Amino acid sequence: MVKRMVRGRKAMTTDQSRNYALDEAFELFCKVKEAEGKRKRTLLDYRKHWGYFRKWLDSYHPEITFIRQVTSTIAREYYLYMASDRSKYQGVSNRYLPGVKLAPATVAIRLRSFRAMFRFWTIEGVIKENPTLNIKPPKEDEEEIVVFSEEQLISMLSAANRKTFKGFRDWVLMTLLADTGLRISEAVSLTTELIDFSNNVIRLPASLNKNRKKRVVPFSSHVSANLHELIEENRLHFETDFVFVDVYGKQLTADAVRKIFRRYAEKAGLIGKVKFSPHVFRHFFCRQYLLNGGDIATLQAIVGHADITTTRKYLQVETTHIRSQHEKFSPINRLFD
Incomplete structure (x- = not known):
């Protein structure tokens, strides 16, 4: 069954019987968001955040190659990795700070992109269930804004x-x-x-x-x-x-x-x-x-x-x-x- 997607943009189609490869599903998401008029900076952030997820998958779950293989368990595991295990600037040799965890605000931003992707794929029938549905963003302590004197x-x-x-x-x-x-x-x-x-x-x-x-x-x-x-x-x-x-x-x-x-x-x-x-x-x-x-x-x-x-x-x-x-x-x- 082919479902037409028409939401104030050029009509596109998704084949709901097809199992999209990971990067293929992501490119579909990006094309639609670009057609919807998302800012260039937002699209770049999507690519950056997707890249973080793909690197994590390659390291921890290389067996996953299709988007429908990403279950709620996998999504939760990735969230916990961001919130508890990943160090700031990990992979950047001159800025790596071992033991310094990602700030809750950083985790929340990446999770927001992650959830937007899976929400899109669910709505468009690319996947049957949204694996990020029950993942809530981390609570952030309100910090005092420090400025110049x-x-x-x-x-x-x-x-x-x-x-x-x-x-x-x-x-x-x-x-x-x-x-x-x-x-x-x-x-x-x-x-x-x-x-x-x-x-x-x-x-x-x-x-x-x-x-x-x-x-x-x-x-x-x-x-x-x-x-x-x-x-x-x-x-x-x-x-x-x-x-x-x-x-x-x-x-x-x-x-x-x-x-x-x-x-x-x-x-x-x-x-x-x-x-x-x-x-x-x-x-x-x-x-x-x-x-x-x-x-x-x-x-x-x-x-x-x-x-x-x-x-x-x-x-x-x-x-x-x-x-x-x-x-x-x-x-x-x-x-x-």
């Missing part, structure tokens, strides 16, 4: 040599991130047409936003002047609409920025003091926005959080701030001052 941010900014093109570009990028809370992927995708200098806002289209909704991101007059200067300098040397480019005029990638910023963090002596990535600039903006009196609903709109519970995490404040605020507003202090 203002002094640490200044140290990062000071590490960039603004007398060079690269140093000035990086300095502008860091100030933009700290001023707007943009994701690094959004910042490196900025083109001049997205920047409205008359209103000092960035108009991000839905295609660049993680939750697929367009949004308007304000920036300060100080950052406006920096952006103007960088764009004018780009025009002197390159023919490009991208704001952040390398010395050859090519668009900077998020991975390149991560490496560049890490070098600045090392130069500023921040490695080991802050869990460093470009995302800490976003954390800095969110925390400072709230501490300086901004409201949470506006912050959610600026940074593009789909769920306000994500934004609420930034209401956590450092112990020093709590102590200073208590000293300032203590009823006993006010009574006896």
Whole structure:
């Protein structure tokens, strides 16, 4: 029996009597998800997470070659391996950390992809029963978000040599991130047409936003002047609409920025003091926005959080701030001052 699959995409077919090979079933899943408009990053994550599962199967269950051979027992065994046995960066010689287990958040992300695949194959009749149905994601302890202090941010900014093109570009990028809370992927995708200098806002289209909704991101007059200067300098040397480019005029990638910023963090002596990535600039903006009196609903709109519970995490404040605020507003202090 052949079942037609028509869900707002080009019609495809699956033969329910056929036993798909593992990678054949996965390629079918990827083709459909690509047709449904899944982002390139999501599709790459699917391939990466499927690769982890296939390596595990080759090591522990080489006899499994067809998707229908993956039972609930096998699925549960793989989940327990991720949650209890696998070490961080296992298989990566220069980053392997023996004894350091995968974080619950990492396990949850991989499990989410794993379950999405088997849910798809069940719905489409590729398999008869979903072996991941009763596997629940691990519980995650809510961790306090650790961000730059203002002094640490200044140290990062000071590490960039603004007398060079690269140093000035990086300095502008860091100030933009700290001023707007943009994701690094959004910042490196900025083109001049997205920047409205008359209103000092960035108009991000839905295609660049993680939750697929367009949004308007304000920036300060100080950052406006920096952006103007960088764009004018780009025009002197390159023919490009991208704001952040390398010395050859090519668009900077998020991975390149991560490496560049890490070098600045090392130069500023921040490695080991802050869990460093470009995302800490976003954390800095969110925390400072709230501490300086901004409201949470506006912050959610600026940074593009789909769920306000994500934004609420930034209401956590450092112990020093709590102590200073208590000293300032203590009823006993006010009574006896």
